[in-house]
Amino acid sequence: MIEIALAGNPNTGKTSLFNILTNSYEYVGNWSGVTVEKKVGMLNNKKGHLIDLPGIYSLNPLSRDEGVATRFLIEENFSMVLNIVDASQLERNLYLTIQLLEYGKPVVIGLNMVDVAKGRGIMVNEKKLSERLQSPVLPIVARTGSGCKELAGLLTNEEQENKPLYILYGQPLERAMETLVAKMPDAENLPPKRWLALQFFEGNEVVHALLKTMMPEAELQRIFAETEAQVQSEEGAKSLSYHIRAVRAEYIKGVLDVSLQKGEEVTYTLTDRIDNIVTNKFLGIPIFILFMYLIFKLTFDWLGSPISDMLDAFLTGPLTDDLTSMLQAAGASAFIKAVILDGIVAGVGGVLVFVPQIMILFFLISFIEDSGYMARIAMVMDKTLESIGLNGKAFIPMIIGFGCNVPGIMAARTIEQPKERLLTIILTPLMSCSARLSVYSLFVGAFFTQNQALVVLSLYLLGIVIALTLAKIFSSTILKEESSMFVIELPPYRIPQWRTLMRNTWEKGKGFIKKAGTFIFGGSVIIWFLSYAGPGGLGVDMNKSFLALIGGAIAPLFEPIGFGSWQAGAALITGFLAKEVVVSTMNIIYVAPDLHTLQGVMAHHFTSLSAYSFMAFLLLYVPCLATVAVIKKETGSAKWTWFSIIYALLIAYIVSLIIYQGGKLLGF
Amino acid sequence: MVLTDIKAGGKAKITNTEHVNVLVRRRLLDLGIMEGTEISIKRILPFGGPFAVEAGGQWVGIRRSEAKLIQVCHS
Numbered sequence: 053m054i055e056i057a058l059a060g061n062p063n064t065g066k067t068s069l070f071n072i073l074t075n076s077y078e079y080v081g082n083w084s085g086v087t088v089e090k091k092v093g094m095l096n097n098k099k100g101h102l103i104d105l106p107g108i109y110s111l112n113p114l115s116r117d118e119g120v121a122t123r124f125l126i127e128e129n130f131s132m133v134l135n136i137v138d139a140s141q142l143e144r145n146l147y148l149t150i151q152l153l154e155y156g157k158p159v160v161i162g163l164n165m166v167d168v169a170k171g172r173g174i175m176v177n178e179k180k181l182s183e184r185l186q187s188p189v190l191p192i193v194a195r196t197g198s199g200c201k202e203l204a205g206l207l208t209n210e211e212q213e214n215k216p217l218y219i220l221y222g223q224p225l226e227r228a229m230e231t232l233v234a235k236m237p238d239a240e241n242l243p244p245k246r247w248l249a250l251q252f253f254e255g256n257e258v259v260h261a262l263l264k265t266m267m268p269e270a271e272l273q274r275i276f277a278e279t280e281a282q283v284q285s286e287e288g289a290k291s292l293s294y295h296i297r298a299v300r301a302e303y304i305k306g307v308l309d310v311s312l313q314k315g316e317e318v319t320y321t322l323t324d325r326i327d328n329i330v331t332n333k334f335l336g337i338p339i340f341i342l343f344m345y346l347i348f349k350l351t352f353d354w355l356g357s358p359i360s361d362m363l364d365a366f367l368t369g370p371l372t373d374d375l376t377s378m379l380q381a382a383g384a385s386a387f388i389k390a391v392i393l394d395g396i397v398a399g400v401g402g403v404l405v406f407v408p409q410i411m412i413l414f415f416l417i418s419f420i421e422d423s424g425y426m427a428r429i430a431m432v433m434d435k436t437l438e439s440i441g442l443n444g445k446a447f448i449p450m451i452i453g454f455g456c457n458v459p460g461i462m463a464a465r466t467i468e469q470p471k472e473r474l475l476t477i478i479l480t481p482l483m484s485c486s487a488r489l490s491v492y493s494l495f496v497g498a499f500f501t502q503n504q505a506l507v508v509l510s511l512y513l514l515g516i517v518i519a520l521t522l523a524k525i526f527s528s529t530i531l532k533e534e535s536s537m538f539v540i541e542l543p544p545y546r547i548p549q550w551r552t553l554m555r556n557t558w559e560k561g562k563g564f565i566k567k568a569g570t571f572i573f574g575g576s577v578i579i580w581f582l583s584y585a586g587p588g589g590l591g592v593d594m595n596k597s598f599l600a601l602i603g604g605a606i607a608p609l610f611e612p613i614g615f616g617s618w619q620a621g622a623a624l625i626t627g628f629l630a631k632e633v634v635v636s637t638m639n640i641i642y643v644a645p646d647l648h649t650l651q652g653v654m655a656h657h658f659t660s661l662s663a664y665s666f667m668a669f670l671l672l673y674v675p676c677l678a679t680v681a682v683i684k685k686e687t688g689s690a691k692w693t694w695f696s697i698i699y700a701l702l703i704a705y706i707v708s709l710i711i712y713q714g715g716k717l718l719g720f
Numbered sequence: 721m722v723l724t725d726i727k728a729g730g731k732a733k734i735t736n737t738e739h740v741n742v743l744v745r746r747r748l749l750d751l752g753i754m755e756g757t758e759i760s761i762k763r764i765l766p767f768g769g770p771f772a773v774e775a776g777g778q779w780v781g782i783r784r785s786e787a788k789l790i791q792v793c794h795s
Binding site for chain 1: 767
């Protein structure tokens with residue numbers, strides 16, 4: 053088994069290539085120490101692993117997360133690097149390539165987007181490029197898979213020599229590197245010493261930390277300062293890192309001179325034209341809102357609900373009938389029958405019916421992400437977000453949060469400023485995720501049949517408005533930001549690829565199904581049991597069950613906000629496990645075999661106003677268990693984790709109080 | 721002259737980025753935007769919003785406050 057690292061700039065088609073070269077994920081987790089997702093896939097020929105490094109521009113990291121790639125090169129065992137480069141942005145992409153070549157492990161270069169480059173009048177002579185870089189270069193189009201088979205053929209175990217690329221950095225720096233190399237101990241598993249020395253002089257913090265374990269920090273600083281002074285005086289450079297960058301840029305220019313032909317420059321006119329509309333002065337924000345509205349229409353009214361109804365009909369009809377007769381035939385006791393039909397089928401089935409809607413939502417979010425529109429949204433929103441102490445990039449985690457808060461919070465890592473990132477993390481849970489959607493669907497189906505999409509949209513907007521208001525409050529009080537930054541790459545628009553969309557949708561959506569099979573399954577059994585048992589023994593009247601006792605204990609608290617029943621209290625407690633469990637709990641509590649019966653029963657327990665107040669409370673009160681866990685992981689702070697739970701509870705109560713009491717005053 | 725003096729659709733050459741925030745400068749450098757780079761203004765968002773600029777086929781969005789600190793000359 054060989055280990056191959058996949059490296060490249062962001063937005064170069066790395067994920068597409070990864071998906072084409074591998075069939076399945078061997079492992080998806082996090083890189084140790086940081087929260088960047090680590091993906092390892094099995095190559096299609098089953099002869100090696102492909103390790104997806106985060107997209108980076110340089111091995112010298114700007115943020116902590118970007119250090120992952122450098123740390124990988126230093127610490128882990130691998131036999132070669134697959135470097136994907138964007139042919140239309142060769143000059144910038146080669147900057148990383150040079151650093152990988154200097155490292156010395158065999159590098160195979162996948163020259164991606166040759167079609168885009170051609171469209172812009174850029175012709176790359178891959179033979180000449182390969183000769184100059186002394187590494188195989190293969191033109192590919194990762195989006196369509198063209199050339200990828202040949203590329204996979206190069207990823208073999210054949211013993212290849214390590215032959216680092218050797219660029220001369222001028223007398224003073226070369227001398228200093230020699231000195232530093234001589235001071236390094238002869239340890240095994242050490243990366244190439246010259247590469248370490250060079251990265252150190254470039255200011256690479258990760259390498260600096262490694263060298264500190266070998267020699268005194270004072271000595272390192274002395275060498276660095278002396279060398280910088282020499283380079284400044286002898287080479288006339290501003291700093292060491294500038295000098296190194298300039299030498300590399302010069303080298304790259306030499307490579308491109310022989311391997312690149314620029315024809316007539318055609319800028320991407322289609323992107324220009326689309327941008328004219330979607331980032332238009334007046335239309336930009338309305339278009340974005342229209343987009344979101346269409347997404348909700350598709351998810352609920354047009355596509356999602358009909359499919360969910362069909363699934364519901366199947367689960368409560370044929371499936372329940374078959375199960376009942378099977379249990380009958382097997383001679384199951386009344387207890388077992390009750391567990392399965394009233395507990396598991398009602399609980400798990402009640403949640404599973406929302407899978408189609410959730411999948412559609414994930415699909416549409418993936419579409420926005422892959423099309424290039426997401427970066428424009430960030431830009432359109434930047435000014436607004438800056439005024440409340442965030443930057444445009446904070447909008448991306450929030451939109452992803454509509455699918456599920458967990459990946460949304462993880463997406464906040466693209467935000468460079470620590471405080472802006474923290475603020476985004478603690479506010480993303482206010483974005484109404486698809487699990488909450490299942491609860492809304494239940495309620496709007498019962499109380500707001502005429503305006504389903506509109507009522508749901510209002511809840512989403514409520515979440516956004518509250519998040520933005522709190523951002524302003526937090527950023528001007530507890531999280532004052534000294535300087536905010538915003539630089540965003542605007543990739544050309546492209547039509548997302550089916551393969552990637554489907555895979556992304558599945559990867560995100562399957563967690564939901566898995567949850568239904570484990571968490572909600574177990575939860576349903578427990579909730580059912582608590583509703584079945586009571587101080588008086590088993591099979592008691594539900595109003596005298598343990599669940600009624602527990603729910604009843606906190607119910608008075610909810611009286612002022614419109615739903616002081618023990619059922620609502622119990623449902624909200626269980627909702628902390630996962631918000632969709634509220635639906636399971638209600639199915640069990642109201643002993644409703646299917647959605648329509650449940651909605652009918654609920655009409656006796658809620659009014660339209662208290663239903664809306666309940667939905668608003670559910671939207672805002674404590675993030676679910678999985679989200680709390682990811683907040684803890686991302687912030688690394690128990691204090692902020694508690695903060696995000698407590699402020700949410702307070703806000704939820706206040707908002708619901710205003711809705712319910714205000715609504716009553718207005719005569720609803 | 722600074723970048724914000726250029727109108728949408730106009731071009732300029734960067735002469736100095738020293739006053740720009742360190743993190744922003746480093747990110748622009750990663751994207752191939754530095755002293756000597758030819759840059760064109762693609763879009764200017766309203767109400768003091770960001771600038772979309774293009775350099776070497778690469779489109780980047782930056783804030784107006786940052787664009788004000790980038791010195792340029794006519795190319």
